[in-house]
Amino acid sequence: MGHDHDNDLDPMTARVRALETILVEKGLVEAAAIDAIVETYEHKVGPRNGAKVVAKAWADPKFAGWLAEDATAAIASLGYTGRQGEHMRAVFNSPEQHHLVVCTLCSCYPWSVLGLPPVWYKSPPYRSRAVIDPRGVLAEFGVELLADTQIRVWDSTAELRYLVVPMRPAGTENLDEEGLADLVTRDSMIGTGLALSPGAKA
């Protein structure tokens, strides 16, 4: 497909610009609506949402129970709802079992609590290996589990979206929810990481 009018631009820039021009000229899409969508995921909806959910679950056993029972409602109570988070499930890591989330068929990801997925999550190396060789995948992320830790991989084949609640690190008894949330990385909520120890930084 040629885009002669834009041949000074790289092909995808030209192609996307052309498509947006057509859609706006035809009144199918509002450019300002695109701006607002981008703005939402750049500045409002991201992994800090999920970190607050996890921190609250660590700090408040009643909330953790609710999150285990009805994650959609528990998460909505903190104000996190919407696209690609309509039907949430929370899965809790324990010393016995580690959870890992993947979408082998596309890129299903809990946008309402984690924002947009990173490139690796959407790419063939992760999507192909997570279900067959999760320990090898975790090793790439620097995560070594004990040999007898069970691993559960959740392949997001439907519209349920999974949030991993990592184990609360030791030495965090005196932290409030804000301080706890600082320890909850995006990867720890996918299962490709663990929560940080106090004093450590990602």
Next chain:
Amino acid sequence: MNGPQDLGGQMGFGPIAPEPDEPLFHAAWEKRAMGMTVAAGTMGQWTIDESRFQRESLAPADYYASSYYEIWIKALEELLERHGFVDASELSSGRANGPGAKPKRVLQASEVEAVLAKGFACDRPVEAQPRFAVGDRVRTANRHPETHTRLPRYARDKIGTVEAVHGGYVFPDANAHGGGEAPQHLYSVVFDGRTLWGADSKPGLTVSIDAWESYLEPAG
């Protein structure tokens, strides 16, 4: 379909190579591609299942050579064309030839926050009682449709255990192809790693999928 998207258990794609401090977008066009795809989806002219089918219908060589937002844009162009909103000459010239089909809705900037916060729930009532209960052993279908399905190849014709019964959900295999929402009961089904990958699978691995009722048969 047994397309390039069905990646579970495939080999040879190399390291995952997570990028430290990865930016949300890697080029300005990716922002427009993401926003445009989401905005065009709200026109209500196609379902999320049809858009997934469009993406997985890319030729395998094209799919694997494309970044994720490239896949989105290629599929979006096809969807717009198929539904009569743009034509090939417009896509190649980069200019509208004139007004096209009118969509059901055009998302306004002022609506974005509310629309994204509401989302697009796809749980639906199903009158029939669920056929399976937690703890039931089930065998997944051995079917290879050329149409959309969400039963991955690695989990076909395998025996697993129902771990959760989720209620009714829109059935993508029908909904992707104009068959309506045709909701069915949805289950989480868990498989032992050795069932999926054989005796060499490391002990302690379980893998679960979310499976619609018609993907499953009782396994005695």
